[in-house]
Amino acid sequence: MLNFLVKRLLGLLPTLVIVAGLVFLFVHMLPGDPARLAAGPEADDATVALVRADLGLDKPMPTQFVNFFMRTAHGDFGISTRSKRPVSAEIGERFMPTLMLTLVSMVWAVIFGMTIGIVSAVWRNKWPDRLGMTIAVSGISFPAFALGMLLMEVFSVKLGWLPIVGDGSWRSYVLPSITLGAAVAAVMARFTRASFVEVLNEDFVRTARAKGVAEQWVVIKHCLRNAMIPVVTMMGLQFGFLLGGSIVVEVVFNWPGMGRLLVDAVAMRDYPVIQAEVLLFSLEFIVINLVVDVLYAVINPTIRFK
Incomplete structure (x- = not known):
């Protein structure tokens, strides 16, 4: 039983890596610009560009995925673009x-x-x-x-x-x-x-x-x-x-x-x-x-x- 538990726990890692990759791709395929939504409907293009850079969305997609994966591996899910609070705090309350x-x-x-x-x-x-x-x-x-x-x-x-x-x-x-x-x-x-x-x-x-x-x-x-x-x-x-x-x-x-x-x-x-x-x-x-x-x-x- 102990060997079974160890094998299953080790099997979590590749499964979560695959899920993380699929989630990242799925989220970035959603229509709409999160920088535009975060900046507000009255923001001009310069403001939207600043918000996009602040969110890290101006970087190439592979770079964004590496940053996302490294932060997630350390338990850091980032900052919510909607509330500007840590994601872990948002999820912890809910x-x-x-x-x-x-x-x-x-x-x-x-x-x-x-x-x-x-x-x-x-x-x-x-x-x-x-x-x-x-x-x-x-x-x-x-x-x-x-x-x-x-x-x-x-x-x-x-x-x-x-x-x-x-x-x-x-x-x-x-x-x-x-x-x-x-x-x-x-x-x-x-x-x-x-x-x-x-x-x-x-x-x-x-x-x-x-x-x-x-x-x-x-x-x-x-x-x-x-x-x-x-x-x-x-x-x-x-x-x-x-x-x-x-x-x-x-x-x-x-x-x-x-x-x-x-x-x-x-x-x-x-x-x-x-x-x-x-x-x-x-x-x-x-x-x-x-x-x-x-x-x-x-x-x-x-x-x-x-």
């Missing part, structure tokens, strides 16, 4: 709101989704199964922005129960977390059902039932652990998508997180912030995949990494 929203969304989505999936698998082709899968399909099919606006209209505008924007209380997490986690809960329900249906047909489950083991213990003790490996894989991927894909929800609810910061950075062509956020999202996916691989051995000790 990371915790996004992380907390993602954790809340993931917790309820996993609990709700796995419960529906297990119930649907145990009573497959019966009314609990049909009801659960109908809810799951509805959750996948309904767009996040439409669900968010519908929830705000009903629970904030009409009923006045919950705040529209974040106010720091637990109540402000309810609507955004439901909006963000709805699709994840639906995917978890369908994936858990498929995994449990496959395990329920295994020989060891029929043997346990033949020995007179109660059905709830068959499901909890014999099926749950064996069905969790593909479910854990999906959980890891969905957590990564939530952490890096909460842009729409944060914009709808004006949430002060990284998704909203990325939208503002793209609008202002804030190259340093865009590059740093995309690199951070890529690193998050790599780390989450590593954690998922380690959890395989915890769930099923028969798995050995070579």
Whole structure:
């Protein structure tokens, strides 16, 4: 296991180098002049040229990439062209709101989704199964922005129960977390059902039932652990998508997180912030995949990494 972890950690470096190169090229292909946007619409050409030189955009593209790569290797993501603050400070302020929203969304989505999936698998082709899968399909099919606006209209505008924007209380997490986690809960329900249906047909489950083991213990003790490996894989991927894909929800609810910061950075062509956020999202996916691989051995000790 230790050798596996070391190899995976060393494998981070070339992956991040490739991602950094692709991000740099992608950002510089965006239409619009960041120097013009930073200088303002009333600035003349001389002022724009001074701003471009100050941002380092007057240098050749290879030189810009080398400077970007060297600064990133030392943990320096530069200065935001929009706020004139260090990018690390900008991201540091926005990371915790996004992380907390993602954790809340993931917790309820996993609990709700796995419960529906297990119930649907145990009573497959019966009314609990049909009801659960109908809810799951509805959750996948309904767009996040439409669900968010519908929830705000009903629970904030009409009923006045919950705040529209974040106010720091637990109540402000309810609507955004439901909006963000709805699709994840639906995917978890369908994936858990498929995994449990496959395990329920295994020989060891029929043997346990033949020995007179109660059905709830068959499901909890014999099926749950064996069905969790593909479910854990999906959980890891969905957590990564939530952490890096909460842009729409944060914009709808004006949430002060990284998704909203990325939208503002793209609008202002804030190259340093865009590059740093995309690199951070890529690193998050790599780390989450590593954690998922380690959890395989915890769930099923028969798995050995070579």
